[in-house]
Amino acid sequence: MTDRLPPRARLAVVAARGVSGMARRTGRHGSVIGGRVATVLDRRVLARLAVGRTVVLVTGTNGKTTTTSMIARALGGDGEVATNHLGANMPDGITTALLDAPDRRLAVMEVDESYLGEVAAATDPAAIVLLNFSRDQLDRVGEVRTVARRVGDAVAAHPRARVVAFADDVLCAGAGLRSAAPLWVSSPSSWTGDAGVCPRCDGPVTHAGLRWTCGSCGCERPPGNWALVHDDGWSARGPDGVEVPLEIALPGHANRLNATFAIAVAAELGVAPAVAAARLRGLEQVGGRYRTVTRPGGSTRLLLAKNPAGWAQVLDLLDEGPGRPVVVAVNSREADGRDVSWLWDVPFERLAGHPVVVAGDRSAELSVRLAYAGLPHRIADDAVGATRDTLGAVDLVGNYTAFHDATRVLA
Amino acid sequence: MSARIVLLLPEVLGTYGDAGNAAVLATRLRWRGIDAAVHTVGWDDAVPEGGDVYVLGGGEDAAQLLAVDRLRDSTGLRRALDRGAPTLAVCAGLQILGRSFTVADGTRVTGLEVLDVETVPGRGARRIGDVTADPLLPGLTDPLVGFENHGGVTTLGADAAPLARVRGNGAGNGTGDRLEGAVGGSVVGTYVHGPVLARNPALADLLLTRALGALPPLEVPEGLPSSTARRLGARFPGAFTAADRRRAGA
Ligand SMILES: [Zn+2]
Numbered sequence: 001m002t003d004r005l006p007p008r009a010r011l012a013v014v015a016a017r018g019v020s021g022m023a024r025r026t027g028r029h030g031s032v033i034g035g036r037v038a039t040v041l042d043r044r045v046l047a048r049l050a051v052g053r054t055v056v057l058v059t060g061t062n063g064k065t066t067t068t069s070m071i072a073r074a075l076g077g078d079g080e081v082a083t084n085h086l087g088a089n090m091p092d093g094i095t096t097a098l099l100d101a102p103d104r105r106l107a108v109m110e111v112d113e114s115y116l117g118e119v120a121a122a123t124d125p126a127a128i129v130l131l132n133f134s135r136d137q138l139d140r141v142g143e144v145r146t147v148a149r150r151v152g153d154a155v156a157a158h159p160r161a162r163v164v165a166f167a168d169d170v171l172c173a174g175a176g177l178r179s180a181a182p183l184w185v186s187s188p189s190s191w192t193g194d195a196g197v198c199p200r201c202d203g204p205v206t207h208a209g210l211r212w213t214c215g216s217c218g219c220e221r222p223p224g225n226w227a228l229v230h231d232d233g234w235s236a237r238g239p240d241g242v243e244v245p246l247e248i249a250l251p252g253h254a255n256r257l258n259a260t261f262a263i264a265v266a267a268e269l270g271v272a273p274a275v276a277a278a279r280l281r282g283l284e285q286v287g288g289r290y291r292t293v294t295r296p297g298g299s300t301r302l303l304l305a306k307n308p309a310g311w312a313q314v315l316d317l318l319d320e321g322p323g324r325p326v327v328v329a330v331n332s333r334e335a336d337g338r339d340v341s342w343l344w345d346v347p348f349e350r351l352a353g354h355p356v357v358v359a360g361d362r363s364a365e366l367s368v369r370l371a372y373a374g375l376p377h378r379i380a381d382d383a384v385g386a387t388r389d390t391l392g393a394v395d396l397v398g399n400y401t402a403f404h405d406a407t408r409v410l411a
Numbered sequence: 412m413s414a415r416i417v418l419l420l421p422e423v424l425g426t427y428g429d430a431g432n433a434a435v436l437a438t439r440l441r442w443r444g445i446d447a448a449v450h451t452v453g454w455d456d457a458v459p460e461g462g463d464v465y466v467l468g469g470g471e472d473a474a475q476l477l478a479v480d481r482l483r484d485s486t487g488l489r490r491a492l493d494r495g496a497p498t499l500a501v502c503a504g505l506q507i508l509g510r511s512f513t514v515a516d517g518t519r520v521t522g523l524e525v526l527d528v529e530t531v532p533g534r535g536a537r538r539i540g541d542v543t544a545d546p547l548l549p550g551l552t553d554p555l556v557g558f559e560n561h562g563g564v565t566t567l568g569a570d571a572a573p574l575a576r577v578r579g580n581g582a583g584n585g586t587g588d589r590l591e592g593a594v595g596g597s598v599v600g601t602y603v604h605g606p607v608l609a610r611n612p613a614l615a616d617l618l619l620t621r622a623l624g625a626l627p628p629l630e631v632p633e634g635l636p637s638s639t640a641r642r643l644g645a646r647f648p649g650a651f652t653a654a655d656r657r658r659a660g661a
Contacts, residue, residue, distance in 0.1 A: 196423040204481075338540065339560065341431070341558060344424075366608075366640065372434055372609065374438075376634025377635070
């Protein structure tokens with residue numbers, strides 16, 4: 001599609017490709033630098049690169065990278081789809097991903113919540129996927145209601161985009177309701193921690209089982225068009241009696257829900273649900289998440305949990321298996337957020353029965369949190385080292401930089 | 412009878428992990444052999460008047476407005492405050508218990524008028540970061556540590572005393588005089604998150620002592636790193652671990 005670009009944009013693209021390739025060969029910031037250079041040379045390059053493509057944007061607090069990967073796969077995978085599978089989810093990263101895949105008519109991009117408006121304005125998306133909104137890095141990203149409101153503004157500004165949103169999450173539903181005809185996905189969800197205030201009228205929201213209702217304006221949980229259901233096994237149930245079994249390799253409830261999203265989005269774009277479900281079967285890890293690394297005497301599974309809602313998902317996943325040892329690593333660097341008070345919104349009590357080791361820059365505070373949760377544990381200097389000291393299968397759960405440090409060491 | 416720690420409206424006043432303050436209070440009583448439970452007051456629940464310590468956390472503007480309206484009509488909370496029940500109020504909780512606060516859109520809201528403080532929005536950027544403060548409240552000696560994240564400016568009236576004085580570039584109440592928090596009657600208000608009682612066990616024990624009188628020694632459970640056991644309270648007179656007790660031959 002490069003050939004249709006105006007000269008200035010073509011120059012930007014060619015220059016950016018050169019820099020991008022060079023950066024990759026030297027191992028430096030290959031996932032964003034090309035886009036940054038192109039944007040400096042041509043401010044409208046993202047819009048130009050998106051012209052003529054069917055663009056799907058995926059945003060939310062948790063599960064963006066995994067769901068983006070699933071949707072890309074359900075739509076036909078690498079040969080067909082441009083995607084930012086390294087998780088570079090700000091405009092430069094998205095520009096780079098489009099630069100790298102000039103001939104693919106489909107583009108599935110995860111977008112940082114704060115940039116949805118900007119990216120949607122440039123790419124005129126065919127679909128916007130809203131996964132969930134919960135507290136994450138309050139000190140850096142800001143308050144979650146403000147984030148969700150801005151996402152809602154972006155939804156309202158793109159009436160032609162099909163919005164696929166999570167009905168069980170109050171803030172997510174609030175943003176989805178800004179669309180005239182959203183497609184709702186639902187499933188039992190265990191996190192309601194940011195759900196006390198109505199996104200529409202600021203009234204009090206109360207929960208009864210899976211339902212939520214605003215006491216002031218009557219706004220309530222929309223009925224799901226697609227639902228994650230459990231009969232004999234797990235399946236995704238869609239409109240018109242469609243039901244496809246989920247046979248995914250990624251563990252846990254959150255991933256079954258992510259897969260339901262992927263099937264729903266693929267169906268909207270004309271892929272039969274059974275075909276989409278079959279394409280998801282082979283997915284075993286996403287950017288190192290859920291990857292199992294074998295080592296002498298055992299194996300280590302790598303899990304990412306960077307906020308309370310993410311931890312709720314990981315705890316669900318750990319509940320499904322035996323009580324294996326868990327190494328928990330928490331940092332508070334720039335990319336993690338400096339404030340670690342969110343540790344108190346994680347029900348670590350649920351780790352009872354697992355031998356626990358804590359590590360990371362904030363291991364001392366994590367240790368205090370676990371002490372109040374009644375969990376015996378020890379502190380290790382190094383998370384990966386702690387897994388090596390343990391026989392058998394171990395789960396290593398890290399927040400953002402702790403997880404990436406571990407994946408790098410185990411690469 | 413079990414001691415009752417009353418946690419008020421965590422669905423709306425629980426943005427910064429402050430619900431952890433209630434868990435810390437109850438657990439520190441249990442570690443002393445005193446039966447204790449957290450009584451969580453949800454949106455539709457009545458506030459009990461017979462609680463031992465009351466805890467309010469932080470929240471965003473819309474949540475704070477809901478909370479003040481909900482608590483204004485609560486006779487249970489009013490009676491508890493009238494009889495002097497120890498109360499910890501963090502951030503939005505502190506503002507709600509004051510005479511008034513003004514939200515970002517300029518609306519001035521009457522508070523519960525328990526603390527002699529008034530809050531208006533700050534003019535600069537929010538102050539966000541770690542904070543250390545020297546305590547001014549009698550009974551506290553260790554520096555108060557935690558995390559600040561707020562933009563309000565809270566001025567103390569004649570009937571309120573500051574909790575602490577911040578060091579370095581901390582903002583405290585945002586008034587430029589380094590004062591942090593507000594104490595009046597049985598209420599201790601602070602802008603320190605963390606949660607504050609997890610980071611500052613001496614403040615937790617001060618609230619518990621006010622509620623229940625002198626406390627038995629704290630016995631930290633086994634299976635914890637010794638550095639953590641020390642953080643949890645070994646600096647207090649009479650605090651020791653089960654291992655210490657065995658070594659002493661008790
Ligand atoms: Zn409402």
